[in-house]
Amino acid sequence: MTRHLILGTGVAGVAAVEAIRGVDANAEIVLLGDDPFGYYSRPGLAYYLTGEMMEKNLFPFATPDFQKLNIRYVKGGATKILPNEKIVELDSKSRLAYDRLLIAVGAQAVRLTVPGAELEGVVKIDHMSDARHILQLTKKTRRAVVVGGGITALELVEGLISQRVNVTYLLRGDRYWSNVLDEQESRIVEKRLKEEGVELIYHAELIEVLGKRGRVNGVKLLDGRTLRCDMLAYAIGIQPRVELAKEAGLAVDKGILVNEHLQTNDPNIFAAGDVAQAYDPLTGRSIIDSLWGPAREQGRVAGLNMAGRKTAYLKSPPFNVTRLAGLTTTIIGTVGRGRDDDLVGIARGDSETFRSLPDAIAAQSGFDVNRLRLLVGEKYLLGAIVMGDQTLSLPLQKIIAGHADISSIREKLLARDAKIADVVADFWREWAGGQVVA
Template sequence: MRYIVIGSGVAGVAAIEAIRSNGKAGEIVMVGDDPHGFYSRPGLAYFLTGELHDKALFPRTREDYARLNFKFQKGRVTKLLPTEKAIALDGKTYLSYDKLLIAVGAQATPLAVPGANLEGVVKLDHLEDARRILKFARRGKTAVVVGGGITALELAEGLLSRGVKVHYLLRGDRYWSNVLDEYESRIIERRLQEEGVTLHFHTELAEITGKSRVNGLRLKDGRTMRCDILAYAIGIKPRAELARDAGLSVDRGILTNEYLQTNDENIFAAGDVAQVFDPATGRSVIDSLWHLARDQGHTAGLNMTGERQTYVRNTPFNVTRLAGLTTTIIGSVGQGHDEDIVGIARGDSETFRQLPDAIVAQSGFDVNRVRLMVGEKTLLGAVVMGDQTISTPLQRIVRDGMDITSMRDKLLARDAKIADVVVDFWSKYKAN
């Protein structure tokens, strides 16, 4: 058997680990156009701020790779040939396969404004992007950041930490409004302003100016700004062109069944490029989280060896840092309109800090906040900002769909100490 994995991210590596864990012999070839192979893409934010050296981004050793016994082939796949069961590499080399995994991830949605190709316009897809940003930051004085999510914030804080003056453009009236509530957005905005970031609300980019290099921009309301760097993070787009051109079923991402298998039985997809069928909801879903990409890659690898293992979508769980504030986002936390969902939020409590067997990423925050999305019988999601003591229990409660009937009324009571109620519920659960 020859297994080919296109893509060197976490989904591809997890697939190779799964193939080998199954005791399967055969040749494995990983093909990737990133010269650095596998590294921690979430770690790029900390590389930008100087908290991590680039060597720390690489979690595996040569010995780890040797044990997996695969070949890394650097190059760009230019065509899939499903009928011939082959791929074209750089338009000239052809590799045949028995089973193929497409795990090429997603890329930053490009800016569709004049001047977007000027030198000094940067994104954060991979390590070379991060190095380019640092190169520009060494000689740049002013940067403008465009975008509304986590990556835009990482760009702003990375540039700020390098001594660059940062202006942050927001289309709406607050930060990340589709995930955070207004109170949470204002917390992040205040912290950014205290760090020295200048926020511009209701502001949209119309044009980037300069001859060969960025020297400024024009806004949709006609105002102009000077800058040396324009950093953007306005969303991501699955790299599904190869699959589409090969006749595979593609919606927003490559469509797969619950076994990570495409409409071609010999081709699988996993990670940010895959739109995976979720039997629990009956929908095909794209997830852009590291741990879910790893889970998908592992399941795909097992199924490539002939197993028939269903991918079970775990509750989305993301620990990030927003304006220096550790924030955990679990499950569904957006502004849902279902009548059986009640959103509640409370601040700190003493018990919050004392729960044993929990992961505390940082402590000593001036902000500690919990927001829960409470369903009729289960918790649907949670946001924990600051002290993370309670985040691990909440993850389990949401992930396992635990029946919260016994504490629901207590959670919804006026002036309830949410953390204390959750801690009491969790302690009783562990005791049983």
């Protein structure tokens, strides 16, 4: 009987458990996790902060669902992996033996390192416990300063606004999420934030958190300004939790390096989700995604391989549907490039692919709330951003993932003042007609 050990109770770990059990009814499966809340919807924390969801509704699986999978759930964290002995050591000095090991421990927030970062009232949103902590603090918080970028920083801004906290959002550069959004899109988001009452300060670099009796009471900026606040919330990026793998001698770059079977350089050890840097046979590159969909799919494929069903992970173009300042936004494939000074490396809800844009021409339309931007390659669409009206979000996702040949509409898309939404809608009707659309 094969012994499977899964480290991490996030979606990658759970998907792996389901996949293994689907193939092997008798295998021993142990799920080891150090998050006291176990498996919950990490992206759902944004809706918990805004008050749209209650904590208890963020758990997709109830106890009977886990019972059905017939696993042993061990609360605790691994402290060491001993690949030669095929043993994982736990906090409590107990040990678990495995035949196949999956590392799906995710990523954690990059910590703020400025002086004063340890003060009460300096918060991040990484786990359920952080969201709970923030909500407790908001009761006595009148003004918060938010620093950072990407989706998570806006989740903080919007969550705090919903809790009736006044928010000042500091940007290091001159616009929001500059390496994924174009200027027009950044401005749309910023305008909406201002309408919600958020104060935006550009070219602002936080150098110190000020406090009194152990609690935040302000922040100091590089230009000498001081801002009064009771909370500092930050989202400056995430780091894959690679320490265990590194110490065990596994190949690690930014994440744990895995081949297309999600296997590390030790054939008995696999990695999936935010901690994994997965090889993409199509591009020859190893990529980190911090997205729910790829984490689930990687977990599933890793599980199948662990159970002996050799399966390749076929990376599809990453996409994310999110709300930016209340505006539903879909990001598909490759849409930007370069770096964003508000972030260190990657953020949650992010993919490195979003920023790997080679030379492509942008076609765009809409300059108010609804906006559509397409990245038009020679023969295919490379990426798209759909803001506001989401009519074309699903068609574009299928067109990009399905490598639809767009040669026939390329000129129309790039024509001056082209009505690109109509061109895409017409193309979709014709193309989807000849496809089996899931």
